Amino acid sequence: MKFELNRAQLKNIALVFMVLDNVWLRFSASFSSMAHLATRFVAPLFAWLMVDGFFHTKSRGHYCRRLWIAAILMQVGNVISFAIFKEKGITDNIFLTLALGFTTIWIFDMAKTTKQHGKKIRLRALAIALTALGLALSIVLYIPLPFGSAIMLEGGLQLIPFILFAYFFHDSKWKQAVAILAYSFLMFFTLYGGIGGVQGFDMFCVNSDWMTFLVIPFMFLYNGNEGRKSSFGKWFFYIFYPSHLWIIAILSVVL
Known part of the structure; x- marks a missing residue:
């Protein structure tokens, strides 16, 4: 009997490991760094399911609107958390990453289907610009907000290219897998300096976004x-x- 998982089951698995990871981030002194390492598939899995949903949703407009509303509300909540908890405020906002990713592939998709050459070029340029913005918000761009909060793209360096791979190779899981593997090891050798650049096992576990291939x-x-x-x-x-x-x-x- 072939073992398979449906969309709801995959989400539930990701939710459990998401909680584990966020507990580790707050209480890392009480847990092994392996807890973080074991959760590196979570954000990519949510992103991959989002791209799959992009191709099956009845209304891309409603889907995109939900993500952006959630992202804005989450960001407002983050600002409030910094006002209350100071340096222990909440910085996470995966909704923003998913919303930007969804918008980008939607624009790429509109460019693919339009028959107007000029419009096709403009749409592709806009999608590329949004991709660049996403990467900038992940690496160098930091937009300060009140109380010490800020707008950053959670997991953007990991997820923005991943979302594009999932979209452009949606017709083949094998093509997606090859692209994800290649990018994962590119991150490992360029961002973390390969094996020689990792300082000890704990840092290997912490600097582990390159393990996107676990998805x-x-x-x-x-x-x-x-x-x-x-x-x-x-x-x-x-x-x-x-x-x-x-x-x-x-x-x-x-506590």
């Missing part, structure tokens, strides 16, 4: 089915993600 087995386990579907399930991640970050932040302050 590949989950991609091949996906059977293309939605799984259990409900109105609550549709909105669950949008509620759970900020809620669990606030709970963990509060615990890190009071």
